[in-house]
Amino acid sequence: MTCKNPECGKHIEKRKSAKRCYCNDRCKNRAAYIRRMENWYEVDAHNKVLKTNYSILLKLKNFNLGPISIQTLQSHGFEFTATHKDVVANYNGQTKTVSRLYDIYYVIENKHLIFKD
Numbered sequence: 452m453t454c455k456n457p458e459c460g461k462h463i464e465k466r467k468s469a470k471r472c473y474c475n476d477r478c479k480n481r482a483a484y485i486r487r488m489e490n491w492y493e494v495d496a497h498n499k500v501l502k503t504n505y506s507i508l509l510k511l512k513n514f515n516l517g518p519i520s521i522q523t524l525q526s527h528g529f530e531f532t533a534t535h536k537d538v539v540a541n542y543n544g545q546t547k548t549v550s551r552l553y554d555i556y557y558v559i560e561n562k563h564l565i566f567k568d
């Protein structure tokens with residue numbers, strides 16, 4: 452088998468332990484570090500998209516335009532690939548699933564985004 456440290460990739464002789472995946476502790480620690488960095492990068496990139504989306508929504512919300520077409524959102528740079536949290540909210544006795552982005556709640560219906568308070 453090969454060392455699981457992506458920067459190493461040396462061949463490891465099978466020894467006593469079948470669980471041995473790294474040539475040494477340095478490789479093991481390095482691999483863990485790389486994994487952590489990759490995760491952080493993804494979280495960070497995702498947060499950036501969410502923040503951009505948030506500022507777009509906030510701006511549009513303050514215009515009080517009513518439902519906003521998906522086209523308009525896209526022209527502002529809104530990223531639909533970033534998934535926002537879905538929450539179940541209660542509106543006049545009706546429960547509805549709404550999307551949440553920080554403190555902005557909205558639903559998407561008929562290709563339009565509708566803000567919910």
Ligand SMILES: [Zn+2]
Binds near residue numbers: 454460478
């Ligand atoms: Zn190694």
